[in-house]
Amino acid sequence: MKIRSAMTIAPRRRARPLHKMGLGAVIAALALTAAACGGSSQSSSTSQAAVHKGGTFTILANSSFGVADPAQNYTLEEWQLLIDTHDGLVGFAKVGGVAGTKIVPDLATSIPKPTNGGKTYVFHIRHGIKFSNGQTLKPSDFVTTFNRQFTVPGPTSFYSGIVGASKCSTKGCNLSKSGGVIANDSAYTLTINLTAPDPELMDQLTLPFAYAVPASTSPKLTGNNVPPGTGPYMWKSYNPNTEAVLVRNPFFHVWSAQAQPPGNPNEIVEKYGLQVSDEVTQVQNGSANEVFDGDQIPSDQLSQLNSPKYASQVHVNTLTADWYFALNTSRPPFNNLLARQAINYAADRAAYVKIAGGPSLAVPTCQILPPNFPSYAPDCPYTAGTNHTKWTAPDIAKAKQLVQQSHTAGMKVVVDGTNDQVGKALVEQMVSDLNAIGYKASPQLLAASIQYPFVQNSSNAAKWNVGWSAWYQDYPAPSDFLNVLLGCGNIHPNSDASPNIAEYCNKTAQAKINQAESMAATNPSGAAALWTQVDHIDTTEAPWVDLYNPKQIDFLSKNVHGYSWNPQWYILIDRLWLSS
Amino acid sequence: MATLLEQVQVDTELRPAIAGRNPWALAARRLWRNRIAMASLGLFLLIVVVSVAAPLFARDVAHVNPFLPNLNGHTVVGGKVVPVMQQGGGVLKLGETPIGPTWDLSHYFLGADSVGRDVAALLLYGGRSSLLIGVGSAVLCCLAATVVALIAGFFGGVVDALLSRLMDVIWAFPVYLLAISLSTELLTHSSGFQIGPVHVDASSLWLPTIIIAFIYVPYVYRPVRGQVLSVVKKEFVEAATAQGAGNLRLIFSEILPNVASTVIVLLPLIIATTILTESALSFLGIGVQPPNVSWGSIIQDGTDLVYTRPWVTIAPGLMILLTVLSLNVLGDGVRDALDPRAKLRVEG
Numbered sequence: 001m002k003i004r005s006a007m008t009i010a011p012r013r014r015a016r017p018l019h020k021m022g023l024g025a026v027i028a029a030l031a032l033t034a035a036a037c038g039g040s041s042q043s044s045s046t047s048q049a050a051v052h053k054g055g056t057f058t059i060l061a062n063s064s065f066g067v068a069d070p071a072q073n074y075t076l077e078e079w080q081l082l083i084d085t086h087d088g089l090v091g092f093a094k095v096g097g098v099a100g101t102k103i104v105p106d107l108a109t110s111i112p113k114p115t116n117g118g119k120t121y122v123f124h125i126r127h128g129i130k131f132s133n134g135q136t137l138k139p140s141d142f143v144t145t146f147n148r149q150f151t152v153p154g155p156t157s158f159y160s161g162i163v164g165a166s167k168c169s170t171k172g173c174n175l176s177k178s179g180g181v182i183a184n185d186s187a188y189t190l191t192i193n194l195t196a197p198d199p200e201l202m203d204q205l206t207l208p209f210a211y212a213v214p215a216s217t218s219p220k221l222t223g224n225n226v227p228p229g230t231g232p233y234m235w236k237s238y239n240p241n242t243e244a245v246l247v248r249n250p251f252f253h254v255w256s257a258q259a260q261p262p263g264n265p266n267e268i269v270e271k272y273g274l275q276v277s278d279e280v281t282q283v284q285n286g287s288a289n290e291v292f293d294g295d296q297i298p299s300d301q302l303s304q305l306n307s308p309k310y311a312s313q314v315h316v317n318t319l320t321a322d323w324y325f326a327l328n329t330s331r332p333p334f335n336n337l338l339a340r341q342a343i344n345y346a347a348d349r350a351a352y353v354k355i356a357g358g359p360s361l362a363v364p365t366c367q368i369l370p371p372n373f374p375s376y377a378p379d380c381p382y383t384a385g386t387n388h389t390k391w392t393a394p395d396i397a398k399a400k401q402l403v404q405q406s407h408t409a410g411m412k413v414v415v416d417g418t419n420d421q422v423g424k425a426l427v428e429q430m431v432s433d434l435n436a437i438g439y440k441a442s443p444q445l446l447a448a449s450i451q452y453p454f455v456q457n458s459s460n461a462a463k464w465n466v467g468w469s470a471w472y473q474d475y476p477a478p479s480d481f482l483n484v485l486l487g488c489g490n491i492h493p494n495s496d497a498s499p500n501i502a503e504y505c506n507k508t509a510q511a512k513i514n515q516a517e518s519m520a521a522t523n524p525s526g527a528a529a530l531w532t533q534v535d536h537i538d539t540t541e542a543p544w545v546d547l548y549n550p551k552q553i554d555f556l557s558k559n560v561h562g563y564s565w566n567p568q569w570y571i572l573i574d575r576l577w578l579s580s
Numbered sequence: 581m582a583t584l585l586e587q588v589q590v591d592t593e594l595r596p597a598i599a600g601r602n603p604w605a606l607a608a609r610r611l612w613r614n615r616i617a618m619a620s621l622g623l624f625l626l627i628v629v630v631s632v633a634a635p636l637f638a639r640d641v642a643h644v645n646p647f648l649p650n651l652n653g654h655t656v657v658g659g660k661v662v663p664v665m666q667q668g669g670g671v672l673k674l675g676e677t678p679i680g681p682t683w684d685l686s687h688y689f690l691g692a693d694s695v696g697r698d699v700a701a702l703l704l705y706g707g708r709s710s711l712l713i714g715v716g717s718a719v720l721c722c723l724a725a726t727v728v729a730l731i732a733g734f735f736g737g738v739v740d741a742l743l744s745r746l747m748d749v750i751w752a753f754p755v756y757l758l759a760i761s762l763s764t765e766l767l768t769h770s771s772g773f774q775i776g777p778v779h780v781d782a783s784s785l786w787l788p789t790i791i792i793a794f795i796y797v798p799y800v801y802r803p804v805r806g807q808v809l810s811v812v813k814k815e816f817v818e819a820a821t822a823q824g825a826g827n828l829r830l831i832f833s834e835i836l837p838n839v840a841s842t843v844i845v846l847l848p849l850i851i852a853t854t855i856l857t858e859s860a861l862s863f864l865g866i867g868v869q870p871p872n873v874s875w876g877s878i879i880q881d882g883t884d885l886v887y888t889r890p891w892v893t894i895a896p897g898l899m900i901l902l903t904v905l906s907l908n909v910l911g912d913g914v915r916d917a918l919d920p921r922a923k924l925r926v927e928g
Contacts, residue, residue: 298885299675299676299694299884299885299888300884300885300886300887300888302674302675303668303669303675303888304887305672305674306671306672306673306674311670311672314672314674316674348652350651351652354676355651355695357675357676358667358673358675358676359667360672360674360675361675419865419866421694421881421884424865425694428649429651432648442783442871443869443870443871444782445865
């Protein structure tokens, strides 16, 4: 299935929390949507929307997102801009709140029902849509898009189920010839043939990797030149050392306000290179509009943001993400179930939450699936007390008892993490928790760029016992956590891209994963129940010490309005508008 | 009538004997008379003593283990029990702020750091690491540089050319760039440092000590080699050679004692520099590794708390300032004591 490349580290750490949209914001979004859709009541709404248009929205980011080619880039930082400049066959509704998790047709006129036993999808492409260079969109443009997934080095695994994909490489790819992606420019249809049914294909097609680019786009990496797209904005310039500038696409017109509404700011500028503290200061002063790195705001400035003065400018939202320590199940002591459960009982999750910034910025958890996620059902066996749906306190006595039963007391344990301030604090707390129940733990801090590939690669398995990691959803599907991170198929020996860090493989859980995936199309509720069971099995088997689900802070300048939080894309930049 | 020779002998016997003074004793006397230098020495020794007493302070005064996070801990302020970490206020309650200075030695005198550890206890433990690395690397550096300089200066020719070019290569790298490169390579890898059977763990204090000693070798090598080249041509060396002294005797009995003063003058200055370098590397996260702490790593921990809890940064910064200042002033005093002509030259 989906094997994340080593590049996954970028979205993991750069993923930004989004805010749940309040009722008022939902109503405002719906009003805008209605206005864009037209109708008898559109004149007043349209004029209101027109009032909101204009200005330059300035985002400040500590660093850029690297190479801009959408076939390669795997960072939320660029994706938040790409969703405003490009479109796919389908997309998540561009609204805040739960409604934003709904997949709607975008460049396709509708979401097709699969045929051929779930292996064939025929999309009807909209007419009259133009790229920002003036070329008219044709179904064959998508063939280039999918071919580039394989000719440009990147996370090709998302589309590896397409017929003929196995023959593709960076040297060449012709999915049209192999019958995987067939375009009919006269009938305006695009047919995608899969080797096996994939219930998550639509989710995968919403990702920017599948966004349409002109057929003439080079099959090779375009570097920092982003190919033209069809969205309301286009890339005017991008220099990873200075800034990215998006301006209005003169050829854009609204075809689906749900999928791609017209943007409000005339220009979107993202500037790079400032310290996060300076980003906050500039937004406080009104010199810029958004702090991109909200999850890295220093403690000092968090205290400032508690002032009532900024109450309307700060937005906090829970993320569908996990911060956790993977337990190396391939070697003692954590090849022993009792030892794994012991450290789960001993972990002082309240302390980890404090490291994350306190209860306002993180929620303690014991299980794999995050709250507000499909198939989530609260489960926390590793807590003091009798309520096993919510973590309240560590149970050290139980933990010590399990350590004794496992005969692992006194063993040396190496805790691996990153050497940044938060990473260091997390590792030190874990070392303290392990020592408290009778292990001899020591820290091992590595540079962030080294740490993630290091713990993934099984050739390093003898060098660590507990490894820090974090995961942010790619899209709202349980497999994105339960299969990608803990599935037997995602252990790739001696590879830096082996997301099952714990090397955990439970045959019962895997059988249920396979069953859930096979029945997702025909019996979604049954599949959902199976995913819940898998979550609970994995929680009981304890391949991780799950710490907390983080929240995200968005800090905006005083003149920014129309804030909405989409669970998939987080803050919707084009929905924001500026008052003078 | 006494002969001239007899007269001289009589005069000599009548005059009080002039005690011959060892040049080292003269230097010590000059140093002792330099009050500023002695005050600096006193300050430095005080810092050393206080740092060495870190475990006593942590155990018997502060009653804390400064190496353990204490995020859920409590302490006493003004007779009231308060949490060490305090949640932010307002409507949003964002962030957790550690307790500030209580000015009570037994209860978080200088407050807590970002994970609730006693800053005062950390400061003393940090001093141990910083001084150990600073002094250790400076001594290692001076030893290595002196040995290489003696070999290069004494043998000259090809040996001198090779060793000097090697030093030039190290010298060519900007000192901090080289230190950061080596530290990043050696400290951020789990395996640490391995040469043959010798293994230095990544968290060992030996690793930053060796790295810092290595990068400063050329800076000591150059003046010492110059001194060796000068001494090796002196008459007393030629006389010793004429008497049949071997190379080892020439180097260690004739040349080394005459270049030792240069090394001694450089030593306190190099210690000050290595302490600064260690602090800089630890501040960047590539110096002293947990669970050890140093002044630089405490400053790094305090950077996110500069506005609300400035003492986490100010206290170790002040300790670095005082230590480096005392060593620099002491170094000047030692130089004046060992080579008073240099002072005269400077004062003109």
